Amino acid sequence: MAPGAGGKIIVIGGGLVGVCTAYYLSKMGRQVTLLEQRGIASGASGRNGGMIMKIDGRDTDPSEIIKRWPYVRENDRLLNGLVEEFDDDFGIMRRGSLDIAFTDGEVDLLRRLTKMQRQETGDDEIQYLDGRDLRELSPLIDKKCLGARYRPSDGCLFPFRLVNAMCRKAAEMGAEILSWTKGEEILFSNGRVTGVRTPGEIIDTEAVVVAANAWSSCLVPEIPIVPLRSLAVLTEPVPPVPVMTFEAELKGKIIYGCTQTERGNILVGGPPEKPAARDSQFDEGVSLEEMRVNSSIIPELFPQLRNVNIIRTWAGTMGATPDGLPCVGAVGKYDGLYMAAGYSNGMSWGVVTGKLLAERIVEKESSIPLNTLDPNRFEKMVFNWPETYDYTILADYLGRAG
Numbered sequence: 001m002a003p004g005a006g007g008k009i010i011v012i013g014g015g016l017v018g019v020c021t022a023y024y025l026s027k028m029g030r031q032v033t034l035l036e037q038r039g040i041a042s043g044a045s046g047r048n049g050g051m052i053m054k055i056d057g058r059d060t061d062p063s064e065i066i067k068r069w070p071y072v073r074e075n076d077r078l079l080n081g082l083v084e085e086f087d088d089d090f091g092i093m094r095r096g097s098l099d100i101a102f103t104d105g106e107v108d109l110l111r112r113l114t115k116m117q118r119q120e121t122g123d124d125e126i127q128y129l130d131g132r133d134l135r136e137l138s139p140l141i142d143k144k145c146l147g148a149r150y151r152p153s154d155g156c157l158f159p160f161r162l163v164n165a166m167c168r169k170a171a172e173m174g175a176e177i178l179s180w181t182k183g184e185e186i187l188f189s190n191g192r193v194t195g196v197r198t199p200g201e202i203i204d205t206e207a208v209v210v211a212a213n214a215w216s217s218c219l220v221p222e223i224p225i226v227p228l229r230s231l232a233v234l235t236e237p238v239p240p241v242p243v244m245t246f247e248a249e250l251k252g253k254i255i256y257g258c259t260q261t262e263r264g265n266i267l268v269g270g271p272p273e274k275p276a277a278r279d280s281q282f283d284e285g286v287s288l289e290e291m292r293v294n295s296s297i298i299p300e301l302f303p304q305l306r307n308v309n310i311i312r313t314w315a316g317t318m319g320a321t322p323d324g325l326p327c328v329g330a331v332g333k334y335d336g337l338y339m340a341a342g343y344s345n346g347m348s349w350g351v352v353t354g355k356l357l358a359e360r361i362v363e364k365e366s367s368i369p370l371n372t373l374d375p376n377r378f379e380k381m382v383f384n385w386p387e388t389y390d391y392t393i394l395a396d397y398l399g400r401a402g
């Protein structure tokens with residue numbers, strides 16, 4: 001039976017992307033089994049800052065900005081619809097997002113990027129704030145912040161609530177959720193998917209969606225997705241700090257993201273202290289030094305918060321692709337093999353790409369074309385990935401802006 005004709009579909013991965021795909025497939029009447037090797041949201045989806053931003057990175061090529069825009073805009077629209085449908089706001093707080101400039105060079109760049117985004121996408125919300133306007137909006141921010149790109153309706157959400165709500169709804173619609181069940185191997189016969197081997201059994205199927213993000217290359221090695229470790233520290237709750245959702249590039253190379261939760265805890269995300277080999281990118285422990293460096297961004301940007309206590313720290317691993325965009329769609333030469341993986345900022349993409357992939361599988365076409373995200377787009381390229389790496393080294397190697 002062709003995958004579009006009604007057979008069972010196995011989704012591998014119980015993060016935001018896997019559960020969203022399972023939810024939309026179930027909604028379209030398909031029988032779904034979701035395999036998660038640990039607990040639901042135990043990967044990056046349960047370890048992130050929940051930032052939902054429609055500005056991402058600092059690509060200066062307008063075509064890169066245009067590529068992302070239709071997806072992140074639709075993701076936001078769908079999220080708002082889910083809030084109504086589920087009667088749950090998933091802890092969404094739309095208090096705006098900032099991308100902060102510390103040098104004159106960054107001021108020029110962010111001004112230029114703001115203008116470009118307005119022109120190329122029609123995004124009439126994005127604006128550039130100079131230092132005075134920035135401090136008026138967010139009075140605690142240090143004077144070394146010279147300005148920022150600002151989008152008022154961006155913000156953050158509580159990822160656990162969103163992932164678990166999507167998962168529960170998928171189950172209510174009939175999806176079978178098998179946590180602590182690893183998809184060990186995808187089985188093929190004559191170029192067609194026939195099943196998935198788990199530790200206990202072989203589950204027959206005509207279609208598999210690999211939504212294993214950082215772990216995807218264990219199942220589909222031909223698609224170049226590399227694991228990338230990232231850290232988080234969480235403070236005790238403090239009163240609301242206006243526009244706490246931000247990205248910043250500090251000390252010339254480091255990318256930080258920061259949010260404030262509904263309860264007031266500040267969550268700082270950042271890169272590890274040192275580059276690491278591929279296997280070590282899955283290390284979920286955090287050293288004291290990593291915690292110290294990562295949390296130092298708080299007093300550096302918000303001196304009045306210098307005595308706030310750190311209460312938790314953890315690490316997580318996301319999937320990175322050569323062009324920074326996820327891989328969503330059918331995988332090359334196999335019938336019935338699909339993928340939705342390679343997300344380094346999946347909170348702004350997970351819902352929409354789960355829906356579009358479900359449409360692609362069931363209806364053969366998606367309401368927004370997935371060509372830009374075609375998993376096979378790197379087919380003819382060879383990547384000699386650095387042996388040890390972090391975000392900055394990867395970006396340098398790929399010739400990408402942060």
Ligand SMILES: Cc1cc2nc3c(=O)[nH]c(=O)nc-3n(C[C@H](O)[C@H](O)[C@H](O)COP(=O)(O)OP(=O)(O)OC[C@H]3O[C@@H](n4cnc5c(N)ncnc54)[C@H](O)[C@@H]3O)c2cc1C
Nearest residue numbers: 013015016017037043044045048049051183316345346347
């Ligand atoms: C510290 C940190 C901060 C971040 N902050 C943000 C942020 O603020 N905003 C944002 O948009 N993004 C952020 N990200 C990135 C974001 O978390 C990811 O892009 C997103 O969660 C990806 O979702 P996913 O479902 O694709 O992957 P995951 O949530 O990692 O899910 C993949 C799942 O697949 C499972 N799996 C793997 N292999 C198998 C197998 N063989 N069988 C069964 N199950 C398997 C894993 O256990 C995992 O649960 C952050 C990431 C980290 C680590």
